[in-house]
Amino acid sequence: MKNIILLCATVISFTATAQYDYEDSNMIGITGGINQMTMVSDGLQTKGGTGWNAGLSVRGNFYNNWDMVYAMQFSEYHFSVASTNAIGIPREADYTMSGGQVTLQFSYKIVPRHFSVEIGPAFHFQGKMDYDRQQKEDLVVGTPLTVEQLRDISKFNVSPVVGLTAGFLKFRANVSYQYGVLNTFERVNKNHGSHISAHPGVLNANLVFYL
Numbered sequence: 001m002k003n004i005i006l007l008c009a010t011v012i013s014f015t016a017t018a019q020y021d022y023e024d025s026n027m028i029g030i031t032g033g034i035n036q037m038t039m040v041s042d043g044l045q046t047k048g049g050t051g052w053n054a055g056l057s058v059r060g061n062f063y064n065n066w067d068m069v070y071a072m073q074f075s076e077y078h079f080s081v082a083s084t085n086a087i088g089i090p091r092e093a094d095y096t097m098s099g100g101q102v103t104l105q106f107s108y109k110i111v112p113r114h115f116s117v118e119i120g121p122a123f124h125f126q127g128k129m130d131y132d133r134q135q136k137e138d139l140v141v142g143t144p145l146t147v148e149q150l151r152d153i154s155k156f157n158v159s160p161v162v163g164l165t166a167g168f169l170k171f172r173a174n175v176s177y178q179y180g181v182l183n184t185f186e187r188v189n190k191n192h193g194s195h196i197s198a199h200p201g202v203l204n205a206n207l208v209f210y211l
């Protein structure tokens with residue numbers, strides 16, 4: 001988490017010093033919103049859930065109708081996995097995945113200050129997933145793993161992000177979609193000899209207030 005904060009501070013400092021020659025000054029934004037995660041997997045039976053986003057961003061002129069947007073976002077994601085208890089009764093294990101991400105997006109201004117389209121990468125950092133510990137020994141359907149064993153996911157992922165932003169100079173709404181390129185459960189596979197493949201697909205809806 002310290003690395004995320006340091007990277008964001010460096011990016012903000014760079015932008016503030018590098019962009020001053022352009023017509024519009026840089027804008028620092030406070031971001032908040034919701035997300036809908038779907039864990040896309042061919043080996044797990046999953047359902048999506050709704051979480052939240054909060055963070056900071058910097059938007060600055062880049063070239064002609066292009067802006068550059070740097071952002072640091074903290075999020076909580078929710079999804080569930082089909083499982084069975086000790087006597088084989090089916091139920092669901094609800095997981096919570098918390099972490100941060102840093103994004104760098106190119107933003108093309110279709111209508112300057114009012115409507116733009118964004119594209120760029122996001123870099124994710126996350127820890128172990130949380131869940132109801134009463135389901136610790138439940139088995140994950142389609143695998144030999146317990147609900148507890150599934151929680152120690154990979155700590156890093158990278159996603160391409162595409163989005164739309166609309167609004168006014170100081171207040172805008174953003175909708176974006178991102179898809180994790182790396183296997184979320186690669187760490188689980190290495191630790192337990194499993195062969196699970198799953199990638200997070202996240203739809204974000206955020207409001208941005210520029211200072």
